[in-house]
Amino acid sequence: MRQTPVYYYSSASGLVRSFAERLGRPVFNLAEREHRRSQVDGPWVLLTPSYKTGNEANDTIPEGVHRFLNNEHNRRLMVGVMGSGNRNFGRYYQMAARQIAEKSGRPMLFEFELAGTPWDVEECRHLLEDLDAALAARHDGQPEERPTGD
Ligand SMILES: Cc1cc2nc3c(=O)[nH]c(=O)nc-3n(C[C@H](O)[C@H](O)[C@H](O)COP(=O)(O)O)c2cc1C
16 A cells, blocks of 8 residues: 655754654655655645744745645645644744645644654554555545535
C-alpha cells in the first residue's frame, strides 16, 4: 500500500523534523530547495510550524511552505494539514496550519506542540495509516471530485 508522504517545513531548531522522522514513512523537508521545487507524485500531507513574524501582517506561514503551495499541481493533491506550534503564542497557536486548512478546504488532521510527545507520534502514525487505507480504497488514488451542487 502506498504510504502517503508528509512534506514538512522545519527551521534550524529542528523540532518538526524530529517529529517527522519518527513517523516511519517518506518525509521531505521543504527547507531544502530540492524538495521545495519538486512536484508530488500523488496525495500528500503538509506538516507546518507557525512563525509569528511580529510585523503588522503577522504572516505565520513559513516561506518554504508558501513556495511549495504556489505550485497548482501540489496544491490540488494535498489531502490534509498537520501543525506544530506552541500554546504560549495564544491566539496565534497553530495559525499557519489552520489558515492553510481553511483556505484550501482540506481537513486539519493533527496538531501537537514543539517536537511532540511519544504519544503524539504514535497517534499520528495511526492516523496516517488510516489515511493510507482510505486513499487506497479510492478507485484511482486521486482526490475525489467535489460535488458541484447541481
Ligand atoms: C520566533 C518564533 C515564533 C513562533 N510563532 C508561533 C506562532 O505564531 N504560533 C505557534 O503556534 N507557534 C509559534 N512558534 C513555535 C514553533 O512553531 C514551534 O516551536 C515549532 O515546533 C518549531 O518547529 P521547528 O523547530 O521545526 O522550526 C514560534 C516559535 C518561534 C521561535
